[in-house]
Amino acid sequence: MPALHESVKKLISHSIMSKNLIHWGILGCGGIANTFAADLRHSQCGRLAAVSSRSKRKANAFARKHNAPVAYGSYEELVRDADIDVVYVATPHPMHMEHSLLAIRAGKAVLCEKPAAMNARQLRRMIKAAEKNNVFLMEGMWSRFFPATVQLRKWLSEKRIGRVLALEADFGVNFKAGPKHRINNPALGGGALLDLGIYLVSFASMVYTKQPEIIVSAVHKGKTGVDDQTSMIFQYDHGATAMLSCSSRVEIKTEARIYGTKGMITAGPIFYRPQTLTLQLQDHKPKTVHFSHSGNGFQFEADHIAKCLQKKKPQSDLMPLQESLSTLTTMDKIRKQWKLKYSNE
Amino acid sequence: MPALHESVKKLISHSIMSKNLIHWGILGCGGIANTFAADLRHSQCGRLAAVSSRSKRKANAFARKHNAPVAYGSYEELVRDADIDVVYVATPHPMHMEHSLLAIRAGKAVLCEKPAAMNARQLRRMIKAAEKNNVFLMEGMWSRFFPATVQLRKWLSEKRIGRVLALEADFGVNFKAGPKHRINNPALGGGALLDLGIYLVSFASMVYTKQPEIIVSAVHKGKTGVDDQTSMIFQYDHGATAMLSCSSRVEIKTEARIYGTKGMITAGPIFYRPQTLTLQLQDHKPKTVHFSHSGNGFQFEADHIAKCLQKKKPQSDLMPLQESLSTLTTMDKIRKQWKLKYSNE
Numbered sequence: 001m002p003a004l005h006e007s008v009k010k011l012i013s014h015s016i017m018s019k020n021l022i023h024w025g026i027l028g029c030g031g032i033a034n035t036f037a038a039d040l041r042h043s044q045c046g047r048l049a050a051v052s053s054r055s056k057r058k059a060n061a062f063a064r065k066h067n068a069p070v071a072y073g074s075y076e077e078l079v080r081d082a083d084i085d086v087v088y089v090a091t092p093h094p095m096h097m098e099h100s101l102l103a104i105r106a107g108k109a110v111l112c113e114k115p116a117a118m119n120a121r122q123l124r125r126m127i128k129a130a131e132k133n134n135v136f137l138m139e140g141m142w143s144r145f146f147p148a149t150v151q152l153r154k155w156l157s158e159k160r161i162g163r164v165l166a167l168e169a170d171f172g173v174n175f176k177a178g179p180k181h182r183i184n185n186p187a188l189g190g191g192a193l194l195d196l197g198i199y200l201v202s203f204a205s206m207v208y209t210k211q212p213e214i215i216v217s218a219v220h221k222g223k224t225g226v227d228d229q230t231s232m233i234f235q236y237d238h239g240a241t242a243m244l245s246c247s248s249r250v251e252i253k254t255e256a257r258i259y260g261t262k263g264m265i266t267a268g269p270i271f272y273r274p275q276t277l278t279l280q281l282q283d284h285k286p287k288t289v290h291f292s293h294s295g296n297g298f299q300f301e302a303d304h305i306a307k308c309l310q311k312k313k314p315q316s317d318l319m320p321l322q323e324s325l326s327t328l329t330t331m332d333k334i335r336k337q338w339k340l341k342y343s344n345e
Numbered sequence: 346m347p348a349l350h351e352s353v354k355k356l357i358s359h360s361i362m363s364k365n366l367i368h369w370g371i372l373g374c375g376g377i378a379n380t381f382a383a384d385l386r387h388s389q390c391g392r393l394a395a396v397s398s399r400s401k402r403k404a405n406a407f408a409r410k411h412n413a414p415v416a417y418g419s420y421e422e423l424v425r426d427a428d429i430d431v432v433y434v435a436t437p438h439p440m441h442m443e444h445s446l447l448a449i450r451a452g453k454a455v456l457c458e459k460p461a462a463m464n465a466r467q468l469r470r471m472i473k474a475a476e477k478n479n480v481f482l483m484e485g486m487w488s489r490f491f492p493a494t495v496q497l498r499k500w501l502s503e504k505r506i507g508r509v510l511a512l513e514a515d516f517g518v519n520f521k522a523g524p525k526h527r528i529n530n531p532a533l534g535g536g537a538l539l540d541l542g543i544y545l546v547s548f549a550s551m552v553y554t555k556q557p558e559i560i561v562s563a564v565h566k567g568k569t570g571v572d573d574q575t576s577m578i579f580q581y582d583h584g585a586t587a588m589l590s591c592s593s594r595v596e597i598k599t600e601a602r603i604y605g606t607k608g609m610i611t612a613g614p615i616f617y618r619p620q621t622l623t624l625q626l627q628d629h630k631p632k633t634v635h636f637s638h639s640g641n642g643f644q645f646e647a648d649h650i651a652k653c654l655q656k657k658k659p660q661s662d663l664m665p666l667q668e669s670l671s672t673l674t675t676m677d678k679i680r681k682q683w684k685l686k687y688s689n690e
Contacts, residue, residue, distance in 0.1 A: 240574075252604055
């Protein structure tokens with residue numbers, strides 16, 4: 001009976017797929033959680049298994065919207081769910097440590113939104129807990145996993161543009177937001193640096209594969225006391241530089257330009273989720289490569305984590321914890337220059 | 346006799362034209378003097394009358410190349426030439442003060458290449474001498490006079506992009522030059538800041554119509570001790586910024602981007618001699634205006650000076666001496682941060 005035969009094949013295939021599927025639990029139902037959940041549909045080996053919010057009503061609505069089988073009205077219930085392989089911590093950054101620790105101590109792998117914590121000290125605690133509980137932990141620097149970013153790293157490691165001498169990247173959004181909005185609210189870890197600047201600092205860290213020797217910066221603080229415009233110069237050995245600026249009050253182009261001794265690479269139009277790379281070598285015509293994908297692109301991060309978990313890797317080698325710790329240390333140094341400290345860190 | 350009548354008309358017309366023509370004397374026969382002399386051909390009311398070099402042979406060759414009626418083997422002879430209205434000082438910047446003073450004291454109007462002097466102290470002496478001798482003096486910031494720059498200033502003064510909050514401009518050239526080349530040679534006032542950075546500092550001064558309140562910078566010095574890569578953040582009131590970088594060792598795009606509360610303007614592809622302006626207002630399609638001209642564009646500067654002289658203006662209102670002095674003061678502050686002082690200043 002060929003019909004039965006086919007259904008058996010399907011059953012076996014489904015069982016294999018299920019084995020390889022990674023079950024995600026989302027902790028927090030805000031804006032970024034929505035985007036992540038929507039992108040999970042494009043993931044090759046990830047499936048949304050449960051969502052959670054402090055409000056059961058909010059969790060239910062989120063679950064309906066994203067077709068999640070389970071909705072929890074508490075984070076504790078989510079991390080106790082035996083069906084969950086990995087928890088995506090999508091709460092505001094002042095809560096990243098607490099919620100990551102909650103999941104880690106429950107034995108769950110954790111993907112924690114960026115910045116991984118408010119400061120390096122907090123992340124160090126999270127890393128220790130992950131080591132102690134023998135679980136996977138990664139900062140949600142989703143930029144790292146885009147096909148264009150993978151290609152960019154390849155060009156850089158092949159020294160296609162020679163030795164990198166200068167990097168320029170910016171990220172400016174005119175939020176037009178009030179004092180209670182996340183971006184302005186000190187209680188929610190507001191400020192352009194933590195929200196937008198983390199992309200710049202992490203990108204510079206990726207390009208130079210190290211932290212700067214010298215950091216100079218200028219800041220403007222808005223009415224709530226957090227930074228709304230930030231300019232930074234990072235200097236590396238032999239005077240190579242990164243010029244980085246972020247703002248929550250003015251729309252600044254989000255292109256990145258990397259200049260080396262042999263040419264330049266442009267990543268854009270949005271460097272942190274690039275769809276175009278242009279390689280311009282001296283005395284050559286520019287070569288532009290286009291990349292396209294469905295959704296916002298969180299699926300590349302989700303699929304990377306699925307592979308790490310399937311291979312039982314203790315952490316990601318593309319976004320290692322040591323690097324997240326280094327970039328947070330750089331962010332700490334910058335904020336120290338401005339005397340910007342949050343009450344909840 | 347209509348033929349005679351015509352020739353008389355031509356004679357009268359030529360005589361009027363001659364009266365309005367400004368006679369240029371070029372002091373120094375280097376690279377920039379060559380470009381200036383070539384562009385004078387496109388000037389509406391300027392004529393190359395004489396050239397001078399310390400080497401008579403060099404002056405002769407230059408005069409032949411640019412069809413100058415007179416060639417002098419000394420600068421003293423040039424400034425004594427009664428036929429010369431204005432002297433273009435085109436020697437390296439450590440000689441700007443000395444050569445400008447020579448011409449000023451001979452009663453000549455002076456266009457002095459940028460930077461107008463090595464430091465503000467030197468320029469102050471030049472300004473005093475110009476006032477005492479009642480002659481016109483201007484820094485050769487030729488960028489100011491391009492049709493695109495005029496249009497850009499118009500848009501800025503009309504607040505088309507609202508209040509300016511951020512400016513980004515860069516100027517990087519890979520000179521591939523030895524230690525004796527002008528750009529590296531301390532005796533010739535070498536270094537990226539004085540040679541390329543002056544364009545950035547002057548451009549920021551034009552955009553913000555003031556000097557920065559806070560300057561932070563990072564520098565790399567090459568083998569000869571002068572700066573070969575320089576990054577600067579200027580901060581103005583209410584945290585508006587200029588991010589500027591220049592380099593003599595890496596090719597960095599020379600585009601300028603000006604961001605305001607209502608939109609942005611891009612000046613490029615070479616901001617200091619722009620041929621394209623793009624106005625991008627929020628929620629509008631970008632509007633690009635193209636400008637084209639003959640030669641390199643020094644003719645716009647020459648024609649501006651001709652008009653100033655014809656109107657007997659004591660100085661230019663588009664590139665006033667007070668502003669040149671302010672930008673040099675900013676340059677002095679930057680160099681002080683790096684402890685870079687030239688023996689001949």
